[in-house]
Amino acid sequence: MVVPQTATVEQRLREALRRGDLDGYLRALSDTHLLVFGSRRLADEGLEEPKAPLGLVQDMGGQHRVYAVTPNQTVDPGAHLVYHAMTLRTMLRRCVPLTWQLVVNQGSDHEGRIPVKKLAAWVDSHPEAIRPFSDYGDRLIAADGKPRRGAVAAALACGAHLAVQNEAPWNTIGYVYKDYPADVRLMREGWRITEYDHWRATVEGLLADQGEAAIDPDKDPDAVAAHLAAMRADGIWEADAEAPPPDVRAWDYGRAVNLARWAAATKLCDADEARETVQRAGRLSAAAYRDWREFSAGYILGRLLHFEDADRDRYYRAIRRVHRILAEDPASPWRTLSLAEAGA
Numbered sequence: 001m002v003v004p005q006t007a008t009v010e011q012r013l014r015e016a017l018r019r020g021d022l023d024g025y026l027r028a029l030s031d032t033h034l035l036v037f038g039s040r041r042l043a044d045e046g047l048e049e050p051k052a053p054l055g056l057v058q059d060m061g062g063q064h065r066v067y068a069v070t071p072n073q074t075v076d077p078g079a080h081l082v083y084h085a086m087t088l089r090t091m092l093r094r095c096v097p098l099t100w101q102l103v104v105n106q107g108s109d110h111e112g113r114i115p116v117k118k119l120a121a122w123v124d125s126h127p128e129a130i131r132p133f134s135d136y137g138d139r140l141i142a143a144d145g146k147p148r149r150g151a152v153a154a155a156l157a158c159g160a161h162l163a164v165q166n167e168a169p170w171n172t173i174g175y176v177y178k179d180y181p182a183d184v185r186l187m188r189e190g191w192r193i194t195e196y197d198h199w200r201a202t203v204e205g206l207l208a209d210q211g212e213a214a215i216d217p218d219k220d221p222d223a224v225a226a227h228l229a230a231m232r233a234d235g236i237w238e239a240d241a242e243a244p245p246p247d248v249r250a251w252d253y254g255r256a257v258n259l260a261r262w263a264a265a266t267k268l269c270d271a272d273e274a275r276e277t278v279q280r281a282g283r284l285s286a287a288a289y290r291d292w293r294e295f296s297a298g299y300i301l302g303r304l305l306h307f308e309d310a311d312r313d314r315y316y317r318a319i320r321r322v323h324r325i326l327a328e329d330p331a332s333p334w335r336t337l338s339l340a341e342a343g344a
Contacts, residue, residue, distance in 0.1 A: 008144065009070050013110040025112055026088070026122050029104065030130045034068040035083040035176060036091065040267075043082050043180055064100035066091065072144045073105050074175050079267075085179035087130050088123050092116070136167045138321055140329050143169035148333070152275065154342035155282025157292075157333035158250075159257025161299055164322045168261075170333060173274050177258075177265040184266050191259070199259065199268050203277055206256040207284060220305075227304050230312060236323055237297040247288055250295045251302025256281040279342075286343030292334040296323050 009032045016024035037057075057065050068091070069075075069083075077083060086094065091102070102119055104112040123130065140160075147153040148171055156171050163170035168177050177183050187193040193202060224245055231237035237246065257278050264274035289295040300319050309315045326332045 008072060010072055010105070010108075010110055010144075013070070013104070013112065017110055017112065022114070022118070023122070026114075026119070026126075027129055029070075029112075030088055030126070032070055032131070033085045033087055033133070033136075034091065034104070035071060035074060035179065036066060036068045036086055036095070037077055037081050038084050038180075040080050040082045040180070043084070044184075047181055047184060064097075065103050066095050066100050067103050067106060069105055071169065071176075073108065076175055082180035082267075083176045084181065085133075085176075087133065088119065089127075089130050092120055092123060137165060138318075138325065139167045140164050140325050140332055141167060141169050142331070142333075143172045146171045148336065151282065151341055151344040152279060153333060154337045154339065154344075155278045155285075156257060157337055158282050158285045158295070158339075158342060159254050159261065159278070160326055160333060161254050161296070161319065161322050162258045164325055165318070173261055173264050173271055173278060175265060177261055180266065183262050187262055187266060187268075193259075193268070196268050199263050203256055203259055206252040206259070207277075207280060224301070224305070227301055227312065227316075230316065231297060231300065234320055236293070236300060236320070238293070246294055246298040246301055248298050248302030248305065249288055250285060250298035251306060253281045253285045253288075254299050282342030286340055289339060292339050293327070295339055296326070296334075 009028050012028035012031075013025055016022075016028060057067060059065060068086070074083065084094075092098065098116050098120060100116050102112070102114045102116065104110075104114070142148060146169065147156070153171055156173070160170045162168075166178065178186075187199070191198075191202060193199045225241070228237055228239075228241070228245060232239075232241075239246075260269075260274040260277035260281070263269045263277075264271050269277075285295055289298065300316075300323065303315055303319055304312065307315050326334045329335065
């Protein structure tokens with residue numbers, strides 16, 4: 001069996017296990033990050049010191065194990081556990097002492113059990129194989145077993161700009177976005193959200209008639225004209241110079257989708273409320289825009305005006321790259337779903 005280059009991590013693990021190929025198994029794990037279970041209490045206490053040891057479980061026989069899952073294999077960890085994202089290298093640094101066994105995707109047909117000494121020796125001899133976290137971003141990925149069709153999927157696709165930018169599965173609402181500490185810090189530092197009421201108020205602001213940003217495209221007409229000229233040159237905005245600018249509420253709607261996902265990941269709300277919020281943002285998007293191209297143009301213009309990036313030096317090139325991925329990749333939800341489906 002030849003595993004295609006587009007195979008999922010789980011397919012590569014399954015085939016490596018069938019061959020008895022430890023090197024192939026670890027190379028597959030090195031191309032992604034692993035999610036390690038840890039105490040929610042300890043994670044909250046250690047947000048300011050993220051290098052604290054975690055993840056070790058001692059069984060009845062005294063054996064220490066680190067249980068980890070690949071991103072496609074997440075399950076509800078329960079009220080008291082959360083996920084921490086790690087590479088094989090960071091796992092060796094943070095899960096101490098080094099007397100444990102790594103258990104990957106326990107109970108699956110590609111479960112792996114690797115003694116830490118073998119893992120450490122392999123990592124030491126293959127430093128170039130491990131994909132660093134700094135390499136993550138600007139990739140379209142989707143989670144297996146999560147919706148790719150229907151109204152919920154189309155509504156989730158309204159948040160795809162940020163999902164691609166962060167290399168997070170665009171089609172999930174649930175237990176992890178990046179990892180628990182990273183998501184909590186993002187909510188606190190980026191949004192000043194530390195509790196449910198803060199989150200609910202912020203979401204309501206984003207989904208209000210005028211949107212929380214209250215961006216006025218007429219405030220700086222020269223900047224808007226320059227942004228739209230660049231977007232026309234790049235094929236993002238097709239209307240001519242005399243046409244009114246796109247509605248910028250997409251910037252708020254797209255962020256509301258991701259705020260709902262972050263809230264579910266950090267346990268500020270449950271999955272049902274997050275899903276309802278996502279669907280509400282999807283319905284508003286479907287009512288305001290004719291298609292994904294118009295939606296994306298509104299999102300991009302709103303982002304540029306929000307950050308006052310008049311010269312497009314910092315934000316435009318990055319979001320242009322994300323737009324092209326979503327507009328051109330055959331697997332993109334913008335190619336497989338219509339925006340109108342979000343209004344169903």
